[in-house]
Structure formats: C-alpha cells, structure tokens
Amino acid sequence: MTEDVQETEPRIVTETGVDARIAAIVEPVIEALGFRLVRVRLTGQNGLTLQIMAERPDGTITVEDCEEISRAVSPALDVDDPVDGAYHLEISSPGIDRPMVRRSDFAAWEGHLVKLETAIMVDDRKRFRGTISAVGDDSFTLTRDAASYGDAPDVEIPFDAIEEARLILTDDLIRDALSKDNQARKAAKKNRGADEDAAAAEDDNED
Known part of the structure; x- marks a missing residue:
C-alpha cells in the first residue's frame, strides 16, 4: 500500500559508517511507502542483526506495516x-x-525526561x-533533574550538537504514549473510513 507522502522532516541524528550506507539505501524506499x-x-546480536526502526508520520506502526517495509527494503539491500x-x-x-x-520528536515529547550525548562540549x-x-x-532547553553544584538547572542544547538521544521510560511517558497511540489509531481508522466512503461514492457515480 502506497500513501501520498508529504515532504519528510529530515533527521537531526543520523548514522555513521556502514549504518549510514544502509540508511541511504533504505530511507527512500521507506518514505515511498509512506x-x-x-x-x-x-x-552482532544473533550473528549479525540489521535493525531498522520506522514509523508512520503519526508515530504509529503495525506488524503488517513492518512486514510491508521488510518486503520492500530486502530487494534494495540485496542489490547494493x-x-x-x-x-x-x-x-x-x-x-x-x-x-x-x-x-518534532522533542516538540511532541516536551515535558518528558530524556538522556542524551552531544558530539561537542x-x-x-x-x-x-x-x-x-x-x-x-535550532535548539531545545533541558532542565536537569539533578544539576551539579554551581550548574544552572537549565541548559540550551543545539540540535546539531546531538549525537544520540532517547526518552527515559517513566509512568508518565507510558501513559502519554499509550494515549497518543490510541488517538492516532482512531484518527487513522476515521480517515480510512472516509476514504472508503469516497471510493464507494465514486463507484456509484460511475454506475
């Protein structure tokens, strides 16, 4: 299933080395699928494991979506x-x-805990x-949960300085993540229903 794809927001954290070469191959394929x-x-897990994380623009992804992506990227990886x-x-x-x-990840999860490492001081x-x-x-403000003596609690971190960042699992994060996922799936279901109604109406008009 191919969807109309809007211009994709570029990633601010990207891979290096062989991971970067793989990303260059699979990203256009993944985006073409929506x-x-x-x-x-x-x-090196289980011999060699190539893990590709992906999602829909609304942050959701299903088992069927993962299977679709796998079928699409496998031939591209075989060629290159x-x-x-x-x-x-x-x-x-x-x-x-x-x-x-x-x-947009930082904007979507404002108010939640994150841990990160920067490439520069x-x-x-x-x-x-x-x-x-x-x-x-171009940057975000991090309020440190345990600022060292003499450190200001708030620090401004440029996005282009980030080497790696991820959310920290908390009860609040689990609650908000499940709520957002539920809302996104309801919206997707509603949109699919509207598309099906439009397609049915078009078929009726052709008849």
Missing part, C-alpha cells in the same frame, strides 16, 4: 549488498523509550539527563 525512518543499527556476510533483518517500532532523531559536558522544557527552531 513511513519515516527512525534509526538503522547493525549489531552493504553488509558483509549473512544477517537477520529486523523491522521494528521505535518503542516508548524511543530514540529522538527529529526536532555543551556547558562543559557531553552527557545530559533532564526534562525537555522548551523547544526552539
């Missing part, structure tokens, strides 16, 4: 063959304690943990 790439990671040796392909959702790879350090308290165009 999904967004979240992360690519090749690990970026991995030496056999590997297991795993398509998955980002999960609740998801990697944060786009500006920011406020004399590279590792942070705290609450996303404000999100701008």
Whole structure:
C-alpha cells in the first residue's frame, strides 16, 4: 500500500559508517511507502542483526506495516549488498523509550525526561539527563533533574550538537504514549473510513 507522502522532516541524528550506507539505501524506499525512518543499527546480536526502526508520520506502526517495509527494503539491500556476510533483518517500532532523531520528536515529547550525548562540549559536558522544557527552531532547553553544584538547572542544547538521544521510560511517558497511540489509531481508522466512503461514492457515480 502506497500513501501520498508529504515532504519528510529530515533527521537531526543520523548514522555513521556502514549504518549510514544502509540508511541511504533504505530511507527512500521507506518514505515511498509512506513511513519515516527512525534509526538503522547493525549489531552482532544473533550473528549479525540489521535493525531498522520506522514509523508512520503519526508515530504509529503495525506488524503488517513492518512486514510491508521488510518486503520492500530486502530487494534494495540485496542489490547494493552493504553488509558483509549473512544477517537477520529486523523491522521494528521505535518503542516508548524511543530514540529522538527529529526536532518534532522533542516538540511532541516536551515535558518528558530524556538522556542524551552531544558530539561537542555543551556547558562543559557531553552527557545530559533532564526534562525537555522548551523547544526552539535550532535548539531545545533541558532542565536537569539533578544539576551539579554551581550548574544552572537549565541548559540550551543545539540540535546539531546531538549525537544520540532517547526518552527515559517513566509512568508518565507510558501513559502519554499509550494515549497518543490510541488517538492516532482512531484518527487513522476515521480517515480510512472516509476514504472508503469516497471510493464507494465514486463507484456509484460511475454506475
């Protein structure tokens, strides 16, 4: 099933090395199906495992979606063959304690705890943990949950300085994630119903 795809928001956290080569191959394929790439990671788990995280623009993904993505990316990977040796392909959702790879991820989860590492020194350090308290165009404000003596509780972190970031699993995050997922699935079901009604009306008009 192919959907109309709006211009995809670029990721601010991307891969390096072989992971980057794989991402360059699979991202256009995934986007053509109407999904967004979240992360690519090749690990030594169970021999070699290629994990591809993806989602719909509304943040949802089903088992059937994962199967569709797998069927589409497998031939592309076979042609370019970026991995030496056999590997297991795993398509998955980002999960609740998801990697944060786009500006919109930070905006969507404002008020929740995140841990991250920067590629350069920011406020004399590279590792942070705290609450996303404000999100701008080029940076976001992190309120540290345990600022060291002498440190200001708030620190502004540029998006282009982030090397890796992910949400921290909490009861509040689980509650809000389940609520957002439920709302997104209801909206998707409603949209599918409207599309089916429109298609049925078009068929009636042709008759």
